[in-house]
């Protein structure tokens with residue numbers, strides 16, 4: 001079975017739960033006291049997708065404004081970007097729109113964009129209506145899903161949706177190589193273990 005390496009970056013405001021989503025996906029773990037990411041962290045996970053294996057090379061970026069200028073290093077060459085907002089904070093949804101604009105202007109042309117409304121376990125204090133987020137995602141042809149890293153809701157589904165949006169390899173590519181690299185990760189990062 002062919003293994004494809006797919007670079008994926010997570011973008012979004014600080015505190016929306018990017019690291020928690022990645023940590024839940026890769027390690028099936030949730031940490032209430034997780035620290036803010038410094039620079040970016042890198043993790044991988046391989047999942048089956050039809051006749052292929054998708055090895056996600058996941059760059060979890062830091063949401064704090066002071067790290068914003070590093071982001072191009074992580075979305076450059078990405079097959080997909082997951083832009084996360086916190087459903088309990090409308091301002092994080094506005095930040096998400098800025099990320100969409102930046103990706104449109106400077107990101108890869110064919111990048112798959114997934115919008116994840118995280119902290120769905122806190123829907124009693126929701127500020128971002130599902131309808132508004134869904135309609136916005138549709139308007140930019142992005143994947144949309146609400147997740148809860150805390151309760152492990154829709155985390156696998158988020159990455160499955162991304163996998164399904166990646167066009168399968170041309171059969172001739174299988175013959176050329178066992179591992180087909182879609183992207184190359186950026187050279188440096190400082191990492192926080194989650």
Ligand SMILES: Nc1nc2c(ncn2[C@@H]2O[C@H](COP(=O)(O)OP(=O)(O)OP(=O)(O)O)[C@@H](O)[C@H]2O)c(=O)[nH]1
Nearest residue numbers: 014015016017018019020036037063119148149150
């Ligand atoms: N209730 C709830 N809390 C969550 C969820 N996901 C993350 N959190 C909490 O939100 C806070 C921030 O989570 P992080 O994963 O560090 O957020 P981040 O987006 O990576 O933040 P930066 O690294 O600063 O960009 C932490 O206290 C988490 O425990 C969730 O699904 N539900």
